[in-house]
Amino acid sequence: MSKDWTPEELQAASAAMKDAGEMSYEEFTEEVKATTEAKEKIDAFVAIQTDGTTFCPRCGNLTVKERLHTNALSRHANVYVCDACGMDEAIRDWKHTTLPLKEWAIAKLPLVVSTQNTPESPLC
Numbered sequence: 001m002s003k004d005w006t007p008e009e010l011q012a013a014s015a016a017m018k019d020a021g022e023m024s025y026e027e028f029t030e031e032v033k034a035t036t037e038a039k040e041k042i043d044a045f046v047a048i049q050t051d052g053t054t055f056c057p058r059c060g061n062l063t064v065k066e067r068l069h070t071n072a073l074s075r076h077a078n079v080y081v082c083d084a085c086g087m088d089e090a091i092r093d094w095k096h097t098t099l100p101l102k103e104w105a106i107a108k109l110p111l112v113v114s115t116q117n118t119p120e121s122p123l124c
């Protein structure tokens, strides 16, 4: 059962959360929205990520090797990332400083642009 909050109760709870060093209700709501949008963009990218797609959704560089399965599989999304990002994820996980999905390069794009495989790309 969920409680129906009055705007005053919500504001008081939000202020109490903020005073306790937590995110306010507004910040939390924005965080959830940004993370959800980032996840949707990553999922859309996964659908079009194929051999020859060298864009790394995490750092935004063209550093993903053409044969996808030779790259790092992200620890936080079911998508291939470049080796540098794979290493960065491992180190950040060890340090408990995970890069939020909303900070990924693809999350900062206004929309997912269809990528085309370049026919001249050599497939080894």
Ligand SMILES: [Zn+2]
Pocket (backbone or CB within 6 Å): 056, 057, 058, 059, 060, 061, 063, 081, 082, 083, 084, 085, 086
């Ligand atoms: Zn990368």
